[in-house]
Amino acid sequence: MQDDMIFIPPAKREVDWWAYLFVAPALVLLAVFLFVPAGWAVIDSLTSPAEGGRALSLAPYGEIGTPLFWRATLNTIYFAGIYVPGTLAAGYLIARLLLGSVRRSRYLLLLFFLPALIPAVASGTAWRWMLADNGAINALLGAAGAGAVGWLHTGWLVMPCVAAICIWQGAGLIAVIFLAAMRAVPREYEEMAELDGAGRWRRFRHVTMPSIQNAGRVSLLLLLINTHRVFGPIYMLTRDGGPANYSTNLPMLIFRDGLEFAYRPGNGVQTFSAASALSAILCFTVAIFVVLLRRFPLAPGKEGEQ
Amino acid sequence: MKPSPTPCRIARPCRLRRCLSALLLIFLAAAWFVPLYGCLYRAAGASESHEIDRPLINTLLVSLLVSGAAAALSTLTGAAAGYSISQKRFFGRSALYGALVGAMFFPPVAFIVPLFRITAALGIYDSLAALILPFSATAFAVVYMKVAFDRLPRDVLDAAKMDGLSEAAIFTRIAAPLTRSHLAALFGLQFLIVWGALAVPFAVVQSPGNYTLALRLAQAHDTAQFIPRREMLWLVGLVVAPAAVIFACKARIIVEGVIRSLVRHETQGS
Numbered sequence: 001m002q003d004d005m006i007f008i009p010p011a012k013r014e015v016d017w018w019a020y021l022f023v024a025p026a027l028v029l030l031a032v033f034l035f036v037p038a039g040w041a042v043i044d045s046l047t048s049p050a051e052g053g054r055a056l057s058l059a060p061y062g063e064i065g066t067p068l069f070w071r072a073t074l075n076t077i078y079f080a081g082i083y084v085p086g087t088l089a090a091g092y093l094i095a096r097l098l099l100g101s102v103r104r105s106r107y108l109l110l111l112f113f114l115p116a117l118i119p120a121v122a123s124g125t126a127w128r129w130m131l132a133d134n135g136a137i138n139a140l141l142g143a144a145g146a147g148a149v150g151w152l153h154t155g156w157l158v159m160p161c162v163a164a165i166c167i168w169q170g171a172g173l174i175a176v177i178f179l180a181a182m183r184a185v186p187r188e189y190e191e192m193a194e195l196d197g198a199g200r201w202r203r204f205r206h207v208t209m210p211s212i213q214n215a216g217r218v219s220l221l222l223l224l225i226n227t228h229r230v231f232g233p234i235y236m237l238t239r240d241g242g243p244a245n246y247s248t249n250l251p252m253l254i255f256r257d258g259l260e261f262a263y264r265p266g267n268g269v270q271t272f273s274a275a276s277a278l279s280a281i282l283c284f285t286v287a288i289f290v291v292l293l294r295r296f297p298l299a300p301g302k303e304g305e306q
Numbered sequence: 307m308k309p310s311p312t313p314c315r316i317a318r319p320c321r322l323r324r325c326l327s328a329l330l331l332i333f334l335a336a337a338w339f340v341p342l343y344g345c346l347y348r349a350a351g352a353s354e355s356h357e358i359d360r361p362l363i364n365t366l367l368v369s370l371l372v373s374g375a376a377a378a379l380s381t382l383t384g385a386a387a388g389y390s391i392s393q394k395r396f397f398g399r400s401a402l403y404g405a406l407v408g409a410m411f412f413p414p415v416a417f418i419v420p421l422f423r424i425t426a427a428l429g430i431y432d433s434l435a436a437l438i439l440p441f442s443a444t445a446f447a448v449v450y451m452k453v454a455f456d457r458l459p460r461d462v463l464d465a466a467k468m469d470g471l472s473e474a475a476i477f478t479r480i481a482a483p484l485t486r487s488h489l490a491a492l493f494g495l496q497f498l499i500v501w502g503a504l505a506v507p508f509a510v511v512q513s514p515g516n517y518t519l520a521l522r523l524a525q526a527h528d529t530a531q532f533i534p535r536r537e538m539l540w541l542v543g544l545v546v547a548p549a550a551v552i553f554a555c556k557a558r559i560i561v562e563g564v565i566r567s568l569v570r571h572e573t574q575g576s
Contacts, residue, residue, distance in 0.1 A: 015396075016394055016395070016396055018390075018394070018473040018474075019390045019394035019395070019396035019399075020390075020396060021390075022386040022387060022389055022390035022394070022477070023386070023387045023391070023396075023402070025382070025383045025386060025387070025443065026383035026384060026386065026443040026447075026448055027387065027402075028443075029379075029383060029439065029442050029443035030406075030409075030444075030445070032424065032428075032439075033421065033424060033439060033440045033442075033443070034409060034417065034445070035405075036424070037417070037420030037421060037423060037424040038417065038420055040420060040423065040424075041419060041420045041423075093330075094334065096327075097327045097330060097331045097334070098331070100324060100327065104328075104331070108331065108335060110553075110557040110558065110561065111335060111338065112334075112335075112338060113557070113561050114338075114549075114553055114557075115338065117495075117498055117549045117552070117553050118546055118549045119498065119501060119502020119520055119546070119549065120502065120504065121502055121504055121520040121523050121524055121545055122502070122520075122523065122541075122542045122545035122546045122549075123341050123546075125538065125541075125542050126341035126342070126344045126345050126542060127341055127344065129344045129347070129348045130340070130341065130343075130344035130347070135344065135347070136343060136344050136347040139347070168338070168340075168341075173564070173565070176561055176565060177565060177569070218569050222568065225411050228413055229411075229413040229414075229415075231413065231414075231415050231504070231505055232504050232505075235504060235524065236524065251413050251415035251416070251505075252415075254415050254416065254418070255418065255505060255508075258418055258422070258509075259418060259419075259422070259508060259509055272419055272423075275419045276419055276420075279415075279416035279417070279419065279420075282412075282413060282415075282416050283413075283416050286408075286411055286412055286413065287408055287411075287412075289411075290408050290411045293411075293569065293570075294407060296570070297570045297571055297572040298565075298569045298570065298571050298572070
């Protein structure tokens with residue numbers, strides 16, 4: 001190979017120091033404030049205090065299987081059951097309605113995206129005002145002759161309220177993804193199917209569905225990831241995941257375990273281990289969905305996978 | 307032979323459907339502003355008057371300083387790192403990118419305990435530095451800029467190299483200016499992320515003097531129960547304001563950039 005006179009190999013790819021130099025500032029900061037602390041937490045979660053230091057043990061992982069943990073898992077499933085299909089449906093509906101007119105979609109689509117950018121602290125406060133016993137929604141119900149509903153006091157009603165906020169926040173993003181996928185399909189396909197006498201359902205099933213399948217899968221995974229990130233709306237609506245832990249999810253559990261108890265002296269070490277173990281489990285769950293998500297490129301039509 | 311009736315058959319339901327869909331769309335768009343009505347309803351429902359005192363302005367200044375500094379830093383570090391990952395090949399590049407993509411999606415709450423401990427260990431707990439530094443390099447910023455630089459035409463950078471520009475000059479004089487709009491959008495996004503951050507500030511500051519607006523609003527809510535004071539209305543307005551401004555200026559590119567960084571696109575490598 002080396003003797004080949006025509007092909008000159010890029011002699012021993014020399015190290016590009018500039019590449020490292022450009023990465024360095026971000027990498028150093030990320031290392032100090034993300035990678036090292038996270039690794040530290042993982043080590044924490046894998047050890048327990050023992051005489052003369054800490055000993056390797058899986059005890060923290062054993063200790064998290066409390067009724068509260070399963071309660072939080074159940075709540076997350078309940079939440080996902082409303083949030084995921086709700087956002088997919090809302091996103092699809094918005095995209096479908098905007099498909100007809102380019103002019104209309106230019107600004108309206110962005111409008112639907114806006115809630116995603118408004119900090120949950122602010123929008124959560126506004127939603128809380130509305131859902132309060134003396135809030136706008138109960139006032140409206142009262143005007144309609146119905147009784148007031150304790151939205152934030154009734155156990156099974158709290159998660160649907162949180163889900164409603166999250167749908168409101170997330171539908172715009174899903175709509176953008178769906179709309180791009182729909183736009184990529186020539187309008188004639190549907191018209192041809194209609195001319196051929198395909199009914200509405202069959203047009204949806206055989207023309208629309210295949211073309212947005214990819215977008216739907218990506219949206220589904222994004223929503224499943226976000227299911228595990230929801231914290232702000234729950235905090236702003238209920239403060240502690242109440243009533244009686246009906247709206248406690250894993251992030252809320254970590255927040256309570258890790259912070260509110262961290263300030264209590266003497267209680268620190270164990271709760272740190274528990275919160276670290278919970279964080280590790282949460283990140284691991286999210287990582288599975290992220291790996292799946294990154295396997296599916298978005299652009300429809302051509303085959304993906306690099 | 308006979309003129310086919312099909313065009314009519316399609317056209318008629320279409321018009322009706324278009325009307326219906328427009329109505330539905332108007333209804334949906336109005337429904338999207340629902341929280342605004344909630345605020346107005348509250349604002350109208352007379353609240354105990356509460357003077358805007360100096361601390362609120364202090365809080366605003368803290369928020370502005372923290373968000374501005376963190377956004378500027380994360381945009382710079384993100385741009386440099388994103389440029390390197392996008393345009394250069396180095397050892398550990400794809401592993402680093404994979405880790406960053408994962409970290410971008412991880413719930414911020416998962417990092418509150420590590421952040422609490424690292425800020426305590428560094429001796430910056432409960433200071434503005436503890437608010438700024440954790441946000442001064444973010445996985446999202448790096449991924450966002452990597453995706454933006456991926457879409458630069460390769461030839462431009464190669465030509466610059468041929469012409470003998472130094473590596474630093476290629477970045478500062480060619481690549482960065484070409485992605486100006488993305489840099490501005492990223493700055494806006496990062497500003498908003500810090501501006502509205504809840505979990506991380508809770509973990510790294512304690513004294514009210516170091517509260518951001520978001521933190522103060524979150525704290526106000528449990529003392530004020532369901533009766534919002536005028537102060538809370540101000541806080542909500544102040545927290546929302548930059549979101550509205552940034553969105554009005556940069557909406558389109560933000561939407562596009564966010565989706566491109568969250569989801570892998572076909573044209574985009576690993």
